[in-house]
Amino acid sequence: MDQESLNERETRAWVRFQHMRIEINVVLARMLTRDFGLTEADFVILLRLSNSPECRLRARDMAAALQWDRSRLSRQVSRMETRGTVMRAPSEGDARGYDVVLTDAGRAAFQAAWPSYVSGIRHCFADVLSPHQLDALTDIAETIDRHFIAQHWPGGLNDPAKADGARTTAAGLELRPAEDSLESAS
Structure with a gap:
């Protein structure tokens, strides 16, 4: 491709x-x-x-x-x-x-x-959006978020501080805390 x-x-x-x-x-x-x-x-x-x-x-x-x-x-x-x-x-x-x-x-x-x-x-x-569309969009966003955290967040694979060869795997990283969500603001 x-x-x-x-x-x-x-x-x-x-x-x-x-x-x-x-x-x-x-x-x-x-x-x-x-x-x-x-x-x-x-x-x-x-x-x-x-x-x-x-x-x-x-x-x-x-x-x-x-x-x-x-x-x-x-x-x-x-x-x-x-x-x-x-x-x-x-x-x-x-x-x-x-x-x-x-x-x-x-x-x-x-x-x-x-x-x-x-x-x-x-x-x-x-x-x-329908409930199905909301669920699909949530799944999409979580997939991209996991990639972002693993690849682009400090400590991720592309972190310049990790240039010495150390690697962090996606499995070792968690999504951001729930307090980032809008639902917890009410």
Whole structure:
């Protein structure tokens, strides 16, 4: 098979996947901004903090979980601090780092937006698909996630830190914790 091009089936699947992902994200992002004054970035941080013990996370852990570089997270946290939805606090045991902490205003903003966000997911995604399609899509996503973790996550086969020949197998890696899921945010 030609490694420099996709066949018709692969191209069609990839294009439809990208189109679907972008369309759903655009609808949800517009709703968050229009109805709640939140950006997507605001919302994912509020979601992650809402699911965290004591509604706080080390900045470096949040950056890693979101797959953002630390400077992107720092700029986003600064914007959110200005609006009063989060604050920085010293990290216990890490004098150089800081924790991102959900404020009462941030909690209120998240709680106000969450029902509409879920409704938007239902409207644009969950209610459009049959139970069989949802199960198939979940299986597809989990398969790709396992590949990603094994091949592209720190410690995976393609991690530059593993260039010394050490290998991590997919069997030794687990999916990300359930707290990453939307269902645990409610």
